Amino acid sequence: MLSRVANNLIWLDRYMERGNSIINLLKLNFTANQDSPELFPWAPIIKNYNDHDNDFTTEDPIECIEYMVFNTGHSNSIVNIVTRARENARSVQEHISRELWLNVNNYYLFLTDKTLPQQLQEGDPIMFLDRLKSFHLMYQGNTDLTQERGPSYYFMSVGKYLERVIQISDYTAIKLVEISKTTDRLEQTFYWKNLLLSLGGYQLYLKKHKSAFTEGHVITMVFQDKLFPRSVYYCINKLYMHIQKLIEIQELEKNNLEFLLGKLESTIKYTTIDSINEQGLENFIQEIKDDIRNISLSINTVYFSNANS
């Protein structure tokens, strides 16, 4: 496969995954913010996705959603993310299924329809966000049903899981800052619950631990759960698996990527909640983020080194 194509496939899925995470977050915070705006403000979300030199902020829910979805001056707005996803898809059309291309292209056309911003102003914001989300769900379904399991699929999966880990660790880090500001146990519970909801793991948590929110259980689920598709462990495991597939079919050179992933997987798997508490959750997350950064750079060098040879 062309190195450029591999790169574009990774970024296609990274952008689609990022868009999905942002929409989930907006949807959840909209509800939480109506209950207790002081606990669930918009500012930290906007700040996390803003460009470094942009200090725009707002606490008006509709204004925030509008900014996060439509603002073309904001590089992580949904409209910009989907435009870039589409450009990547457009340049790899002969490698992705027809259905996937139509899916991404129709999403782009939907978002750039001039009447859409008005629908947000006048209609139900949740329904609005759900409509955007449905394109992401369709994308996942189309990938599963129409994309053959080969190099394209593996590179796309690498992008997807890489981005997902980044999103989970970023958002968990935001929540930790908020939690550290309070000593109120009940308030802390709200934050943990909110974190689970934003990752879509609330139901699973209830099934496992009932309605008792303890820090240890939440951390174990977010970081170490083997079956929860939005746990850090699950994503690293999948990332590792797809990298191995690529090495197996000789689309990737065996370099220290495999080592980095194997090491990170073991670290997450075998770290106990006590040792996490000992080093501090913040440090633990920072370590994961650093490792992921190295892995991401290492993937870059794989295709860039070939591209320059």
Added chain:
Amino acid sequence: MANDSLFSSYSLLPETWDEMYDDRSKIRSQYDIINDYLKATSPEKLYKKEELTRQLFMSQGVTFTVYSDEQGIEKIFPFDIIPRIITAKEWDKIDRGIKQRLKALNLFIKDIYHDQFIIKDGIIPADLIYSCPNFLREMMGVDVPHDVYVHIAGVDLIRNNDGEFYVLEDNLRTPSGVSYMLENREISKRIYPGILPKNEIRSVSDYPNVLYKKLSELSDQAEPNVVLLTPGIYNSAYYEHSTLARLMGIELVEGSDLLVKDHFVYMKTTNGLKRVDVIYRRVDDDYLDPLEFKAESTLGVAGIMAAYRKGHVNIVNAPGTGVADDKAIYVYVPDMIRYYLDEEPILKNIETYQLAKPEDFEFVTKNIRKMVIKKTDGSGGYGMLMGHEATEEEIEDYLKTVRENPTNFIAQPILRLSTAPCCIDGKLSPRCVDLRPFALTGRDGIDITPGGLTRVALKKGSLVVNSSQGGGSKDTWVIQ
């Protein structure tokens, strides 16, 4: 519900051939198929079908980008739902005529880059060849596989008021539009369900398979690596490039994906370098190799021409074919047919005046209102002077440029392009059309897909069919 109002305001243009009505305003029999259908269809239903076609083009991403003020706007190439219909007999003549022409043009290009008999025998003046901007000295003495230079041609035809098809341009470099031929047919299948098979309309869908076969046969490798080289995502024909690559199952590459090592061309893959055997390039000659042509080009590949001359890679169409579709050379194509094939041309040329000849220049300036003046190396409908609609000042300015370098200009009488029915604001109106059939030449001869791209000037009274200037297209049906 009968829909008679659809036909109510169809007024034929004077001295113009109409594809649907004969001169006694009777419908030609080949149009019965569509007339029966239209009469039984309500205006609302037709309008819905038009709306459907726009949505289909957008959602499939069948768009081209127009750049103005450094901003790209994605547009769809307007599609008219009424097909243009060609009889088997008409098609037979077109088919034979284009094949004859391409045979002669291929022989001409080979001759020009080798022995130049046609110059020595005094058929074509040498200075015309050497002053042609698309003549490539770099191709002198280069042998190409099976002596085929023009693998892909999109010959533009128009039908004059005598009912005959004339060749307007040969388009032997990197003709585009074939993806619209394919896409328009897919749309027809959806807006006229069942009509195509019932009337035995000849299929066009084989084009990508034939193209792939012809491309792969150029290589002596058992499993050649055929790629399509595109200038990239910002090129206005990018949609076509990605569609053809997808339909042929080949890799779509950009210049930066390729490199030349030891006179072989490779593509940069995640698994190291992979040799490339055949390149269907949609990049112009000038940009193909920064070492030999425009040094600043980033669209091409450094060293590709050297690899080509060594026979290590095939480039399609061959570099240098532009010498044969120059508008000054066009005049000589009938002579080429007689010279190389000893046959009379089946398809006629349009009368063309060479402005470098004083008598032609005088004639053209006297009859300027009836003339169109074109640059010999121009394309896309740009840089033309349409005598009947230009102001005195525009004519004066244009002639000034012509006088500076008259060899660069030719003039032709303003033609009466035939008209075909188009659905405009819910009613049928005649609009000017041309026809671009696509011909593929390979080891075993020439194949022409029955049909092609019918372009239409959607503005009333306009003769310009180019997509960049308000043109649209129609599906083209050839009856079995």
